[in-house]
Amino acid sequence: MVKKDSKWRQAVIYQIYPWTFHEDTGRTPQKGIGSLKGVIEKLPYVRNELGADAVWLSPFYTSPMKDAGYDISNYRDVHEDLGDLKDFKDLVQAAHDIGLKVMVDFVPNHTSDQHEWFQKSRNKQDDYDDWYIWHPGKKDDKGNRIPPNNWPSVFSIPNRRARERGEMPNLKKGDWTPAISAWQWDDSRGEYYLRTFSKEQPDLNWSNPMVREAMKENMRFWIDIGVDGFRFDAVNWIGKNMSFEDEQINTAYNEDQFENPYDQYLKFNSCNYPELLHQYVWEICEVLRDERYEDRDLRIIMEAHLGESDLRQLNDVAPDVAAAFNFGAMKLRWGVMERKIQIDYYYQNLSDKAIGNQVNGNHDTSRLATRHGDVIARTAAVMNLFLPGMRFIYNGEELGLHDANVPYDRMRDHENGYRDGERTPIIWNDHEKNAGFSKADDDKLWLPVNRDDFGISLFRQYTDPKSSFSLYRIAIKLCRDLPAVQRGKYDPLRTDNIEVFAFERRDGDEKVVIAVNFDSHAQHSVITTDFTQGKVALSSIDVDQNLQNVNLADGLHLRPNEALVILSAE
Numbered sequence: 001m002v003k004k005d006s007k008w009r010q011a012v013i014y015q016i017y018p019w020t021f022h023e024d025t026g027r028t029p030q031k032g033i034g035s036l037k038g039v040i041e042k043l044p045y046v047r048n049e050l051g052a053d054a055v056w057l058s059p060f061y062t063s064p065m066k067d068a069g070y071d072i073s074n075y076r077d078v079h080e081d082l083g084d085l086k087d088f089k090d091l092v093q094a095a096h097d098i099g100l101k102v103m104v105d106f107v108p109n110h111t112s113d114q115h116e117w118f119q120k121s122r123n124k125q126d127d128y129d130d131w132y133i134w135h136p137g138k139k140d141d142k143g144n145r146i147p148p149n150n151w152p153s154v155f156s157i158p159n160r161r162a163r164e165r166g167e168m169p170n171l172k173k174g175d176w177t178p179a180i181s182a183w184q185w186d187d188s189r190g191e192y193y194l195r196t197f198s199k200e201q202p203d204l205n206w207s208n209p210m211v212r213e214a215m216k217e218n219m220r221f222w223i224d225i226g227v228d229g230f231r232f233d234a235v236n237w238i239g240k241n242m243s244f245e246d247e248q249i250n251t252a253y254n255e256d257q258f259e260n261p262y263d264q265y266l267k268f269n270s271c272n273y274p275e276l277l278h279q280y281v282w283e284i285c286e287v288l289r290d291e292r293y294e295d296r297d298l299r300i301i302m303e304a305h306l307g308e309s310d311l312r313q314l315n316d317v318a319p320d321v322a323a324a325f326n327f328g329a330m331k332l333r334w335g336v337m338e339r340k341i342q343i344d345y346y347y348q349n350l351s352d353k354a355i356g357n358q359v360n361g362n363h364d365t366s367r368l369a370t371r372h373g374d375v376i377a378r379t380a381a382v383m384n385l386f387l388p389g390m391r392f393i394y395n396g397e398e399l400g401l402h403d404a405n406v407p408y409d410r411m412r413d414h415e416n417g418y419r420d421g422e423r424t425p426i427i428w429n430d431h432e433k434n435a436g437f438s439k440a441d442d443d444k445l446w447l448p449v450n451r452d453d454f455g456i457s458l459f460r461q462y463t464d465p466k467s468s469f470s471l472y473r474i475a476i477k478l479c480r481d482l483p484a485v486q487r488g489k490y491d492p493l494r495t496d497n498i499e500v501f502a503f504e505r506r507d508g509d510e511k512v513v514i515a516v517n518f519d520s521h522a523q524h525s526v527i528t529t530d531f532t533q534g535k536v537a538l539s540s541i542d543v544d545q546n547l548q549n550v551n552l553a554d555g556l557h558l559r560p561n562e563a564l565v566i567l568s569a570e
């Protein structure tokens, strides 16, 4: 069971992308890269100014950085550019001292090809022979060696770009751009290895119990240091069909609508293979249930790209300690029906034992304000913050930062998906060098600072009561102060206007209604619940907290794309 008083229940979790968050001011010379000490300097901001309950740190481990640290070469140490293990321990201590929990990214599906396990496996050394997924491949009609099956690499976007640059002249108009194979030939072993992501990220063989045990030991290492939870990366890939059947073609694929040739295939074998996936997830979740951690409040959040019903099954595997990310808000367009159906389905199907979650953005997705525009970004924020469960905020989202246009020669991610735009440094202020991120020269910065966002620096927003930052700060505080939001479940409400979505949270007599106008025009809507007299506690547009009286039965007036939080006044 989830601990009754678990702090994760209605926690706000702030995702920190360590490479571009903040470089500690004391580091000389400045490297132009964020640091763990830099994170420590900003923890009071995260806790005391914004009001978050936990931080999730994206990978900070030793890594050759072929995929921004998601290619780990040592699971038990810190990348030297970010600091060292002592800094990490200091960070945990500093976070705990001010009441912040610490969640760390954990990458179970693959390691770096520089990891000692892979080096040994490649040479069939010791017992490491089948720690990764090796295959001799097949022969085509002409006797040429070809990969064992059609499994595609997630990182197939570079093929699309190559074609756009005219590098695939043999393809006719209307032909699909081929995906990159997930199989990589290795000369030294004379076999293919599976690499679902980049060629420097070989997939671990989870059907090998020694691999599972080693990964569990790595988890214990961090729990023993003091971390409070893990974000499991790409977990749905650890369960695959080990008889390597081909994937079927996705007939819905269409080059205009799907950017990634990876989506030409349905995924039933190369990942999402329930028999194995559920077993492995259950097994790693057992680590948290160990008696020795009985007095800890530990939690796992899983990144899994699955359809809603598969996701529901995964959520049922170990609801007391783990849930999958709910990517509904991130993946769906801003439309009232899509969102309402998804949210209703999500909460209806979440076990009572589980903790749900809401996510508006992360380091793999165009920033919220870029996807939806500045106004809707605020509406979406209020909506997510008032829904039950863990609420994730990607660093900079609270400021309404936008994707940067990163020039090709400054990109870090041109091999893997072009995700640099959403990863540029946080705009702390507009009077210090590099917006307060680092004092290094601009050309040394890990990614350049987005000058277009200088006008919305934290410094500028801090004293503006209507700013995006003020909205987040006040909304988070309101959520914390209202028992109905802390404890109440999700109850969808009836409205008489198709553009207006409303739901309620309640605890005893305390009732809170959230009404959201999805339309870009003002709307009027009656909201049906068992009270009529309310007071407006928050508006997404101007953070208005004037406690103005409203009558739900007469109907609410909602400005274009406005979200209102209304407290019962009866």
Ligand code: NOJ
Residues within 6 Å of the ligand: 067, 070, 107, 197, 233, 234, 303, 363, 364, 416
């Ligand atoms: C998901 C991570 O969020 C992404 O950044 C990474 O590239 C892949 N998993 C592979 O680890």
